[in-house]
Amino acid sequence: MAAIVWWLITVVVVVVHSASARPIVLNWEVKYKFRWPDCKEGVVMAINDQFPGPTINAVSGDTVIIYLTNKLSTEGVVIHWHGIRQNGTPWADGAAGVTQCAISPGETYTYNFTVDKPGTHFYHGHYGMQRSAGLYGMMIVRSPEERLRYDGEFNLLLSDWWHQSVHAQELALSSKPMRWIGEPQSLLINGRGQFNCSQAAYFSEGGGLRQCTFKENDECAPETLRVEPNKVYRLRIASTTNLASLNLAVEGHKLEVVEADGNYVAPFTVDDIDIYSGETYSVLLRTHSFSSKKHFISVGVRGRKPNTTQALTILNYADASDSDRPTNPPPVTPRWDDYYRSKSFSKKIFAAEGYTPPPKKSDDQLILLNTQNLIDGYTKWAINNVSLSVPVTPYLGSIRYGLNKHELKSPAKRFVKDYDILKPPVNPNTVKGTGLYTFPSGIVVDVILQNANVLKGKNSEIHPWHLHGHDFWVLGYGEGRFRPGVDEKTYNLRNPPLRNTVALYPFGWTALRFVTDNPGVWFFHCHIEPHLGMGMGVVFAEGVDQILKMDIPDEALTCGSTMKLLMNRGRR
Amino acid sequence: MAAIVWWLITVVVVVVHSASARPIVLNWEVKYKFRWPDCKEGVVMAINDQFPGPTINAVSGDTVIIYLTNKLSTEGVVIHWHGIRQNGTPWADGAAGVTQCAISPGETYTYNFTVDKPGTHFYHGHYGMQRSAGLYGMMIVRSPEERLRYDGEFNLLLSDWWHQSVHAQELALSSKPMRWIGEPQSLLINGRGQFNCSQAAYFSEGGGLRQCTFKENDECAPETLRVEPNKVYRLRIASTTNLASLNLAVEGHKLEVVEADGNYVAPFTVDDIDIYSGETYSVLLRTHSFSSKKHFISVGVRGRKPNTTQALTILNYADASDSDRPTNPPPVTPRWDDYYRSKSFSKKIFAAEGYTPPPKKSDDQLILLNTQNLIDGYTKWAINNVSLSVPVTPYLGSIRYGLNKHELKSPAKRFVKDYDILKPPVNPNTVKGTGLYTFPSGIVVDVILQNANVLKGKNSEIHPWHLHGHDFWVLGYGEGRFRPGVDEKTYNLRNPPLRNTVALYPFGWTALRFVTDNPGVWFFHCHIEPHLGMGMGVVFAEGVDQILKMDIPDEALTCGSTMKLLMNRGRR
Incomplete structure (x- = not known):
């Protein structure tokens, strides 16, 4: 070899x-x-x-x-x-x-x-x-004023990778009938993965793949984490996956979670972490006192039935020789559909001490039902029966210049009462729309994301929702249908974590709260790229009176009706 | 079957x-x-x-x-x-x-x-x-006032087809080192070809492919030309190939060439026609007096060593039954590198009677050397040492509004005297540029296209050059290096054909003449898409004084510095 x-x-x-x-x-x-x-x-x-x-x-x-x-x-x-x-x-x-x-x-x-x-x-x-x-x-x-103490750090940017071009994938997803892109061919750590071989083939866990061998400067050779014994390392982990929900573990080492989405969290120690697309974490890893060899770091798929080999890299103690290999196989990724485990990880996350708790009450509340739909035979995702279709003119420009008022409509704030989230949906009224909710400045908004059954069979998928322009407090997770006036009482208002991305679990709900303190137009959407492409998002306009006074650079608005308006300024 | x-x-x-x-x-x-x-x-x-x-x-x-x-x-x-x-x-x-x-x-x-x-x-x-x-x-x-008499007509739009996406092809061509895209996988007639089978497999000419069978509504099933006996049909043939030079023949039938690029030509009869990318022809086909069966129409590659199966369709006499098949195999495409044959076809083309001959003298002359080059390791094509790089702001807008004067430069009008067109080139001075030649209105311009050896080995390729905004007279073709002051004497000034596309043959030259009677900016380029993408083109600006007065719709100029200018009109 x-x-x-x-x-x-x-x-x-x-x-x-x-x-x-x-x-x-x-x-x-x-x-x-x-x-x-x-x-x-x-x-x-x-x-x-x-x-x-x-x-x-x-x-x-x-x-x-x-x-x-x-x-x-x-x-x-x-x-x-x-x-x-x-x-x-x-x-x-x-x-x-x-x-x-x-x-x-x-x-x-x-x-x-x-x-x-x-x-x-x-x-x-x-x-x-x-x-x-x-x-x-x-x-x-x-x-x-970094409050964490550590000796070194590593960035781990996680992604998933397909062999089909994104152009063909995009066409497939928007075809009638929709063609699903399938699971990724590979998971990548810092842009590096191995499709046709395994670094762990010498264990039975190699999955029948041949043992990887790498040449110098191989673009797919893993980046190894070289560490010293008896030190503390910060792993900064981000997931920018297109689709996959991931789990990361370091063989023989615990992970102390200390940061989520740029906010400190009350530290807690786990064997592995779940990470959804759009999330980031920092975990502290304490190296052993004995200068021991090499350990696998594994990244595997959760939340969907996996069809993708784990991504692997190596935690490499300083005195391990180049020819040494990890003596233990890579950690096994927890079962993909053990949602109890997934939720219990999420529920361990609380704000670190020193964070201001959220306002006690909200001024407005949205309950956003996530459904999979058919519109004219095209598979779409919709929020309260509106499948997002991003317009040609950016919302920010339309609002700033008072354009396109006819097309900028708000979906309902709540979904219809008799919607059965446990059954495949019947949604004859689902339409494409611009999904715009408008809020004044300085109010407290609650958003409850409500999951439901998909179009066929008994199934509900994980959706990691990401909000632009804000952190929000994650007030709680619940099972089944959200009960207004009842489930609010279960909210954690003492030390909920601040995040910008949060998972919505199958057949459940997730509640979050934010303050409209950032005038602008902010995307709020499922971070799974195909889901967003199929309409799974809404847009929040906040502080419109202040947007109207904004000096938006023209170069942001060189399209659609703002372009026409700006070009015609000189002609009027 | x-x-x-x-x-x-x-x-x-x-x-x-x-x-x-x-x-x-x-x-x-x-x-x-x-x-x-x-x-x-x-x-x-x-x-x-x-x-x-x-x-x-x-x-x-x-x-x-x-x-x-x-x-x-x-x-x-x-x-x-x-x-x-x-x-x-x-x-x-x-x-x-x-x-x-x-x-x-x-x-x-x-x-x-x-x-x-x-x-x-x-x-x-x-x-x-x-x-x-x-x-x-x-x-x-x-x-x-159609002067041709015929009983029916068919359109045959010819193209070539690759299985690799054009995005990947474009990246390949612009990579360092350049990766050639290879020959097309298929030739298409009206968007239909057969990659994995042959309609003529039952002859030995089938090339070892299986016999095609088509299902109803098969998108790759050929469009058949249904004809009656004793009639005259006009075949309108256009080639929009990316790369391939083509030859078309109808088994058992002669073709009378009557139109080229939208101009009548003095009719002449041939067994087959060559057609280069960007060209169109009309040919008249007289059907036999006996109502006989089916005949193959073949389209094959010439000018490059072919690696692509002929495209086939069928001339189908009215009383042939569905189960009949052509009794004779498809015409054999003439040898790809029989350039004598190619040129002799081109030289048969003269203007039909009634066309005004070209002006006897020209007011300006360009001699454009076509070379393959390396610039910083990237493979490029250049004209008089300038490889065309199309700017962000359209030429028409830059000229109309007096912008980007520094970047709109003219290459030399002639190439250096000591350039040896027979040897692989040494072009240390080749640069990227905007390749803009400017002409006043109402003058007569001669352009001599000069071919040369490619970068490696002894080889020179066919380049079909297409001029936008004009027809031009094809004054003549010659071998080797054009001799100014000498070769002009061989020009056909009596009845040269009017065209918008003309072939430049290996190691030779082609001379054309046009009148600058159409104020505007006109692309003049090799119609082989990868060659153009690698810089094989120039741009003619004509009647700049009139361009300066043009009322160009803003929507044509929503990019680059014209966009900035138009947006700033109102702010000045």
């Missing part, structure tokens, strides 16, 4: 300068490149020829200026800065059709925003299925 | 109304669709769900108004009306980056133009490799 070459992740030295707002100026170009993400050649979206894109390292308070140039041949592009609240700069949020027009080929858009909050964040494409195509990277915002 | 189902091409009834300018108003939507163009499923660009796109049937003098809506998810789109001169409407020519900005997803662009000249034309995408993706269709402009 050829020698396995292990690749080192640079351990970021945790030194943080003072919180003065320095500008971080980046010139980025987006292009397609041929790469071997999982030891099979494919086409990825790269930034400055890098896949995944470059890691942004910032300090809270920094101004980040990214000149993003679209070097694609025929496609538009945007980048969303996932976890950054964009206070005062909603046009920098990077959601195509919501906060800006897609950047056309050859054009440069300036993302200029402040990273006000420390935490583990990431960024990704938010147009078509460009996230699934590989347009993503880590974004670490450090705090000058 | 299952019964073969033959599909009928509707015989268009040749009845033409008077030449009053009626408007033809079309609402078109461009989308990707799954189709089976060659009996293997692939993704095509469809117009109103049709592939190939709908045939436009117009009468000379008609106004055609097409509201083209981009229903793609993330890609821009344009359509070029190949053979239409766009006199007075250069912004309707549909060349992305030259005469307009690409139409963004969700937007509608209005193509509004007059079809001033009768003839066999077509239309196709002109952005990235969208033509190769299947964005094309026929455009027939009839004359109220």
Whole structure:
């Protein structure tokens, strides 16, 4: 067997300068490149020829200026800065059709925003299925007052990977009848996976695959985590999967969860963590006192019947020799449909001490029923019977300039009373729409996400919902149908965690609360890219009176009716 | 064997109304669709769900108004009306980056133009490799004074087809080192071919493929040409191939060539015709007096070493029964590298009687050397050492508004004297550029296209050059290096054919002449899509003083610096 070459992740030295707002100026170009993400050649979206894109390292308070140039041949592009609240700069949020027009080929858009909050964040494409195509990277915002103590850190950006092009996948999903894209061919850790071999084939757990051998500079060779004994390491983990819900474990080591979505949580220790698309975690890993060898880190699929091999990388103690292999097999990913286990992980997460609790009462309440639907034979997802169809003109521009009022409609605030969430739905009234809810500034909004049965058979899927522009408190999870006036009493109002992404579990509900303190237009959607593409999202407009006064850069609105309006200014 | 189902091409009834300018108003939507163009499923660009796109049937003098809506998810789109001169409407020519900005997803662009000249034309995408993706269709402009007499007609739109997506192909071609896309998997006649079987397998000429059997409504079943005995049929043939030079023959029948690129030619009779990408022909076919059976129509590759099965369809006499098969095998395509034969076909083409001969002298002369080059390791094609890089702002807009003067540069009018066209080139000075030549109105311009050896080995390829906005006279073809002051004397100034596309043969030259009577900006380029993508083109700006007065619709210029200018009008 050829020698396995292990690749080192640079351990970021945790030194943080003072919180003065320095500008971080980046010139980025987006292009397609041929790469071997999982030891099979494919086409990825790269930034400055890098896949995944470059890691942004910032300090809270920094101004980040990214000149993003679209070097694609025929496609538009945007980048969303996932976890950054964009206070005062909603046009920098990077959601195509919501906060800006897609950047056309050859054009440069300036993302200029402040990273006000420390935490583990990431960024990704938010147009078509460009996230699934590989347009993503880590974004670490450090705090000058870091309260965690650790000796080194590693970034683990998790994703899933298909061999079919995203263009063909997108067409498949939007065809009549819909063609499902299936489970991913591979899971990637920092853009690296192995489709046709296993690093653990020498155990029976290898699944019948051959043992991987890597050549120098192999793009699919895993990045190894090189550690010293008796130290504490922070693993910053983010999931930008297209579809997969994941579970991560480090063989022979416990994980202490300390951060979720950029917020400290009351530390708790587990053997493994669940992580849904759109979530980030920091976990602390204490290395053994004995300088022992190598251990597998495994990432496997949960929440859907898996058909994808675990992604593996190695925790590599300093004195392990290159030829050593882990002596224990990779951790087994917990059973995919053990939802009790999934929920009990979620329910362990509470805000760390020092966080202000949420307001005791809400001023408004949405109860959003998630249903799978058929509209004219096309498979769609809908929220309160409206399947989101993002309009040509970005909401932010339409609202700023008072355009398209006829098409910007609100779905109902609650779903119909007699809807049976346990049965396959009958939804003759489901329509496509713009799914816009409008809120005044400074109020407290509760959103209850309500899951239901899918179109066929007895089944309900996990949906990780992500809110742009905000953190929200996760007030609670429940089984079955939400009972207004009753289930509110079960809310945790003492120490609920602040997050920007939360899972909605099968046949259950999830309640969250936020304050409309960020004027702008914010996407709120299932972070599973095909679900969003099939309409599973809504849009929150907040503080419209302040949006009307915003000086939105013209370059954000070079499409649709805002373009026509701006071009005609000089003619009137 | 299952019964073969033959599909009928509707015989268009040749009845033409008077030449009053009626408007033809079309609402078109461009989308990707799954189709089976060659009996293997692939993704095509469809117009109103049709592939190939709908045939436009117009009468000379008609106004055609097409509201083209981009229903793609993330890609821009344009359509070029190949053979239409766009006199007075250069912004309707549909060349992305030259005469307009690409139409963004969700937007509608209005193509509004007059079809001033009768003839066999077509239309196709002109952005990235969208033509190769299947964005094309026929455009027939009839004359109220048709001088040809025939009993029926058929359209044969020829194309080539790859199984790899055009996105991956485009990336391959623009990679370093360049990856060649190879020969097409199939040739298509009206969007139908057979990759994995042959209609002629029952002859030894079937090439070892199995006999095709077609089910009802098979998208890859050939359209059969149903004819009566003792009649004259007009075959309107257009080639929109990405790469392939083609040869078409009808077994047992002669072809009388009567039209080329929308101009009548002095009729001549041949066994088969060569047709290059961008060309159109009409040929008259006289059916036999005996009502005899079926005959193969074959389309094969010439000019490149073929690796693609002939496309076949059937000339089907009225009383042939469904179960009859052609008794003779398909015509054999002439040897691919018999360039003497290719040139002798081209040299048979003269203008029909009644055409005005070209002006006797020219006012300006370009000698354009076609070379294959390396720029920083990227394979490019260059004209007089400039490899075309189409700018973000369309030329038409830049010139109209006096923008980007620094980047709009002219290559040399002639190539360096000591360039050896017979040897692999050494071109250290090749650069990317905008390749813009500017001419005043009302002058006579000669262009000599000069071929040369490619980068490696002893080889020179055929390049079919297409000029937008004009027909030109083909004054002559020559071998080797053009000798200024000498070879002009060999020009045919008596009855050269008028065309918009002409072949440049290996190691030779081709001379053409046109009059700058159409103010606008006109693309002039090799019609092989990968060659154009690698820089093989120039741009002619004509009558700049008149462009400066043009009322170009804003919607043509919603990109680059024209967009910024138009948006800022109101702010100044």
